[in-house]
Amino acid sequence: MIAETVCSAVSAAGLGIAAITAYRKRFLRATRIAAYSLVPLGLVMTGVVEWLADTAFSPVAWAGFGVLGAAWFLFMTTRAVERRRGITGKERKAGEASRTEAIAPAASAPSLGRTARPAARPAAAPRATESGKSGADDFSDIEAILKKHGI
Template sequence: MLAETICAAVSAAGLGVAAVAAYRKRFLTATRIAAYALVPLGLVLTGVVEWAAGTVFSPTAWVGVGLLGAAWGLFLTTRAVERRRLARASAREGSGPHAVAPPASAPALGRAARPVAGSGGAAKPKGRRSAAGADDDFSDIEAILKKHGI
């Protein structure tokens, strides 16, 4: 009941301000203010305010929110434990799904994709990179840091 009264008062005040703006020949501003002023009244008439007030002041609703938060926390915990177990298993084996990034992720890291042996492209010979090659890898990072002023 109190929320509905407050919303009606806010709407009335907003319409008053819109009337003053229209009197001053600011019709576009007056129309915009009137539109904003009618929103609280519309929410009251559709029952949204009553539903929101009932939810906010309901202990049952807050217990439900707490239970949802606990479930979310349990999901996150089990996911973290599962990832840790997978990482340990792949470290023991020496290879696994987490050992090497797939070739498709190279462009996302700012480097050019290297052709995979057997994919039709000529694979580059493995060896030490030159100093210029190492500088190219860090040029993207330097550009990002300079962009952000770091």
């Protein structure tokens, strides 16, 4: 009962401020203030305020919020443990059985064994004079990548 009275008083005060603002010829601001001041009145009329007041002073409702919080905590804890452990043994075996082998597994594998710096090419041997094998290898890698993606 007190919450409804307070909300009604806030709405009445807001509408009064909106009227004063409109009198000062600031109609857009007055309309916005009126809209904000009608929200508490609408909440009272729909019964939301009564429901919130009953919930806020109900020990059963607070216990329910505690149970929901505990459930959320347990859910998040299990998710964190799953991510930390990775995939379990059963899931790994099932994944390996259903996985298909890539057409060119080396084409998309990172080159971990190589050094970060590319090998220096001698100045006397430009790329145009190299053997055709190097160019064919480049195209075979490209073909393998295209086949892998179904193109």
